[in-house]
Amino acid sequence: MEDIILQNISKDFGAFRAVNEVNLTIKSGELFSFLGPSGCGKTTLLRMIAGFETPSEGSIYLGNQDISDLPPYKREVNTIFQNYSLFPHMNLFDNVAFGLKIKKRPKAEIKDRVQEMLKLVKMEDQAAKHPDQISGGQKQRIAIARALINNPRVLLLDEPLAALDLKLRQHMLIELMDIHDAVGITFIYVTHDQGEAMSISDRLAVMNQGRVVQEGPPDDIYERPSSIFSAYFIGETNLITGDVHKVYDDYLELHCPDGTGKILVLDSSFHKPVAEQSRITLSLRPEKIAISRHKPRHQDDINMLKGQIEDILYLGSHTQYIVRVGKLKFRVFSQHKRVYFDDKALDWEDDVWLFWHDTDTWLIEDNPFEVLADAELDDSGNLKRYVKRSKI
Amino acid sequence: MPQSREALQEKRKNLSSWLLSLPTMIWLACFFLVPYLIVVFYSFLTPDIYDVKFEVSLEAYRQIFTDGYLQPFFLSFKLAIYTVLICLLLGFPVAYYMARASEKLKNTLLILIIIPFWTNLIIRIFSWRIFLSYSGVLNEALIGLGMISQPLEIMRTNLAVILVMVYVYLPYMILPLYSVLEKLDFTLLNAAMDLGANEVKAFFRVTLPLAVEGIFAGTLLVFIPALGAYLIPQLVGNQRSLYVGQVITYKVKNIPRNWPMASALSLTLLLMVAILLLIMYAIYRRHLARRHY
Numbered sequence: 001m002e003d004i005i006l007q008n009i010s011k012d013f014g015a016f017r018a019v020n021e022v023n024l025t026i027k028s029g030e031l032f033s034f035l036g037p038s039g040c041g042k043t044t045l046l047r048m049i050a051g052f053e054t055p056s057e058g059s060i061y062l063g064n065q066d067i068s069d070l071p072p073y074k075r076e077v078n079t080i081f082q083n084y085s086l087f088p089h090m091n092l093f094d095n096v097a098f099g100l101k102i103k104k105r106p107k108a109e110i111k112d113r114v115q116e117m118l119k120l121v122k123m124e125d126q127a128a129k130h131p132d133q134i135s136g137g138q139k140q141r142i143a144i145a146r147a148l149i150n151n152p153r154v155l156l157l158d159e160p161l162a163a164l165d166l167k168l169r170q171h172m173l174i175e176l177m178d179i180h181d182a183v184g185i186t187f188i189y190v191t192h193d194q195g196e197a198m199s200i201s202d203r204l205a206v207m208n209q210g211r212v213v214q215e216g217p218p219d220d221i222y223e224r225p226s227s228i229f230s231a232y233f234i235g236e237t238n239l240i241t242g243d244v245h246k247v248y249d250d251y252l253e254l255h256c257p258d259g260t261g262k263i264l265v266l267d268s269s270f271h272k273p274v275a276e277q278s279r280i281t282l283s284l285r286p287e288k289i290a291i292s293r294h295k296p297r298h299q300d301d302i303n304m305l306k307g308q309i310e311d312i313l314y315l316g317s318h319t320q321y322i323v324r325v326g327k328l329k330f331r332v333f334s335q336h337k338r339v340y341f342d343d344k345a346l347d348w349e350d351d352v353w354l355f356w357h358d359t360d361t362w363l364i365e366d367n368p369f370e371v372l373a374d375a376e377l378d379d380s381g382n383l384k385r386y387v388k389r390s391k392i
Numbered sequence: 393m394p395q396s397r398e399a400l401q402e403k404r405k406n407l408s409s410w411l412l413s414l415p416t417m418i419w420l421a422c423f424f425l426v427p428y429l430i431v432v433f434y435s436f437l438t439p440d441i442y443d444v445k446f447e448v449s450l451e452a453y454r455q456i457f458t459d460g461y462l463q464p465f466f467l468s469f470k471l472a473i474y475t476v477l478i479c480l481l482l483g484f485p486v487a488y489y490m491a492r493a494s495e496k497l498k499n500t501l502l503i504l505i506i507i508p509f510w511t512n513l514i515i516r517i518f519s520w521r522i523f524l525s526y527s528g529v530l531n532e533a534l535i536g537l538g539m540i541s542q543p544l545e546i547m548r549t550n551l552a553v554i555l556v557m558v559y560v561y562l563p564y565m566i567l568p569l570y571s572v573l574e575k576l577d578f579t580l581l582n583a584a585m586d587l588g589a590n591e592v593k594a595f596f597r598v599t600l601p602l603a604v605e606g607i608f609a610g611t612l613l614v615f616i617p618a619l620g621a622y623l624i625p626q627l628v629g630n631q632r633s634l635y636v637g638q639v640i641t642y643k644v645k646n647i648p649r650n651w652p653m654a655s656a657l658s659l660t661l662l663l664m665v666a667i668l669l670l671i672m673y674a675i676y677r678r679h680l681a682r683r684h685y
Contacts, residue, residue: 052582072585085583089601098597099587150587 002063003028003154003186004049009058010210011044018044020210022058026154026188026203031180033189035197036207037233042190045207046156049188050079062153078147079156083163084139086131092118092142093127099150117145120182137168144179154186161196173200194234198222206230222285224362231283231364238289238330240282240361244274251302251358254280256326265303265361274363281364287333288360291321291346296355304355305330309348321346323354330354435655441648452656461639461657465664468636471550471625472618475557479565479614480607482558487569487606488599491576502570505563513560517627520556521547524628553629557618564617565610572606573599608676616665636661 004026011019019041026032034042047053049060051072059068067075078099086095094101096117100110118124121141131139140160147155160176161169177200180187191197197204198218205215206229214226218234225231228239242256242263252274254263265282274280290296296304307325321332332354346352435452437444455461490501508516523529524546531543546552576599584594622637629635634642636657643654 050582050586052585071590072582073588073590077586079583079586081579081583083577083579085577085579087580087583087598089598098584098589102588102593102597146587 001028002026002061003030004188005061006045006049007059007061009045009048009055009060011041011048011053012056017210019048019055022210022212024205024212024215026186028186029184030202031177031187031189031200033191033197033201033204034207035191035194035204035233036213037192040207041210042192042207043158046079046158046188046190049154050077050156051075076150076153077156078150078152078154079158080140080143080147080160082159084131084143086139086142086146088131091128091130092123092134095131095142096127096145096149098146113149114145117149120148120179121145136164137172140164140172141175144176148179148183152185154188155183157187157189159191160189161191161193169196176200198234206233208233225283225364228281228283228364231362236286236331238284238286238328239364240284240328241279242282244276244278244280247274247276254282256328263303263305265358282361283364284356284361286320286331287318287335289330289332289354289356291323291332291334292353292355293346293350295353303358303361304353306351306353309346309350309352312346312348321352323352325354431655431658434651435659437652439648439650439652443649444651449652452650452652453660455653456656456660464634464636464639465661467633468619468621468661471553471557471621471635472615474554475561475618476565476611476614478554478558479562480610483562483565483569483610484603487566487573490566490570491573492578498574505566508563513623514627516560517556517624520552520559521628524552524555547628548630550629550633553621553625556624556628557621560624561614561618564613568609568613569603569606572603576602604676604679608672612669612672615668619665620661 002025004024006022006024006026009019009022010017022041022045034045036042044053048055051067051070051074055068059066061067062076067077086092087098090098093114096114097110100113105113114127115124118127121144123138123141123145126134126138131142134142143160144155157176161172164172173196176187189197189200201218203215203217204221206213206221208229214221214230221230222234225234225237231237231239240254240256240263242254245253245255247253252265254265256263295306305325307323307330309321310324310329311322313320313322318333318335321334323330323332434444436448436450438447438449438451439445490498493501521528525531526543526545526547528547530546531540534540535543546555580598580602581594584598585591589597620637621635622641625635625638626641640654640657640661643650643657
């Protein structure tokens with residue numbers, strides 16, 4: 001069953017198009033995320049579902065009902081605001097009770113429901129406190145209780161963890177998932193944090209410049225990014241661009257003009273046929289690459305490159321190597337539980353072999369919406385980061 | 393025995409703050425406290441034709457509560473309450489609009505609110521006289537437009553007094569309201585509407601309670617001067633029903649003078665304001681206490 005259907009939604013602020021022809025269907029009970037950099041339109045989209053903005057074009061459906069023109073107070077949708085927006089002049093009980101008091105429910109019912117909600121968010125003994133007397137994490141819980149007391153069909157969460165510190169964020173993330181399981185309604189979660197979105201979502205939509213770039217389950221987007229933007233926004237990746245030199249029966253030969261030379265790729269990862277002489281871009285995640293001082297014998301000279309270690313970043317659970325191959329720099333993550341291939345650890349300036357499994361490369365499709373102008377390139381021409389931090 | 397560094401520092405700080413406030417203290421003592429004590433002293437004396445006889449008497453106070461002197465108080469309170477209410481009703485939307493305006497517009501509007509202060513009060517009141525008078529701008533315009541056939545008699549009525557009072561005191565209401573509304577987090581209104589409150593309910597349950605401090609401040613700033621209003625009723629009001637301020641002035645201006653009466657009236661007014669302030673302060677404290685249990 002579908003809970004929220006966004007049909008061809010666009011939103012213009014003057015000449016600026018914040019949301020551009022978005023079509024999405026969010027299923028009932030799903031935890032769905034809008035993920036994208038600041039200014040990508042994710043919050044505007046959320047505000048349109050909540051009713052604080054009206055779409056310039058398109059319709060929003062809640063179930064079968066077109067809610068595009070309903071005011072916020074007539075929608076069965078509630079919101080957790082970024083800064084929680086608890087009422088400072090009311091204690092926590094009155095904050096949570098607000099929705100029911102507006103509906104003029106009987107006092108006994110209000111009391112029971114508030115207790116129930118406070119229990120759900122583990123704040124039952126703090127009802128008399130005021131918002132300025134509790135911590136950020138507790139404010140978060142109260143905001144959740146206040147929104148859920150109305151029995152909404154959909155709960156909207158606008159960067160709910162942005163104001164919390166890292167440890168608390170991880171803790172609240174798990175708690176949010178538990179609450180989602182407990183109440184069983186649809187959650188729409190807006191974030192710019194790919195880690196949050198990946199760990200919490202059933203499905204997510206990656207957004208950029210007002211458009212949905214890719215939509216799907218987190219692992220799907222991570223393993224099979226449809227665009228350079230998706231590949232870079234979710235996790236880190238290495239991009240290999242080259243011309244298809246020759247297509248063999250079960251692999252193709254790729255020639256890279258940037259100096260990496262000849263790569264032979266088994267084409268089992270391709271979901272559509274590739275023509276000879278066409279230019280293609282492959283995404284190769286850093287953790288998929290094995291690194292060794294010795295040339296791997298079992299690779300048949302396929303999917304391997306020779307390079308030199310330029311930088312080593314020790315990151316606790318893993319080490320990140322920056323390896324120069326021709327003009328390109330490759331990022332390689334090496335887990336520390338791995339048994340080293342070498343008798344001694346790798347060092348700066350070491351000549352190393354990079355190799356990977358033939359299913360680990362992924363062909364990035366041409367995306368008509370892709371705007372490369374935003375990409376930040378480092379001095380060797382590598383795509384460094386895609387994220388723009390400007391706020392509108 | 394040498395003093396600890398903290399104690400020494402503390403002592404120096406106390407001394408310097410005491411020295412810094414000394415000029416103000418002397419000023420207030422000379423020109424506020426001493427004159428007030430003279431007023432208190434005079435209120436217990438016996439009137440003479442030009443001056444006072446130094447004979448103790450409670451006659452002035454007796455007269456205030458028996459000889460119809462309460463009527464001006466009643467009028468003044470009525471005027472002050474009307475002025476406050478109208479200023480509040482007119483000022484709130486203006487302050488609200490200013491608070492939500494863009495940064496640039498905010499400053500422009502603030503300047504527009506302050507500009508009238510650049511012109512002397514008496515000149516502004518006289519402009520109102522010209523505007524409201526029997527053959528004044530307003531009447532001429534209304535007759536010219538064919539809306540009335542006879543000029544309206546607005547000048548020298550209580551309506552004219554309230555009109556000009558509101559005109560003069562409106563900024564004193566708008567500015568404190570603006571300062572609280574400007575700090576108001578408007579996403580709270582979004583939150584209220586998200587939770588089912590329509591615009592009206594959101595206003596009464598969120599905006600208004602959070603603007604209480606501004607309402608209190610504005611009310612005080614308008615109410616207290618309005619209670620002692622003299623200039624405006626004198627210049628645009630009718631001279632049959634007098635406000636307290638006018639009565640006090642007449643007592644010292646007209647011969648035979650009655651200094652004790654003027655003093656006693658002033659002190660009674662002061663006392664009433666003080667009591668009112670205490671009541672409002674208590675209400676305000678209770679309001680704050682409710683916020684922080």
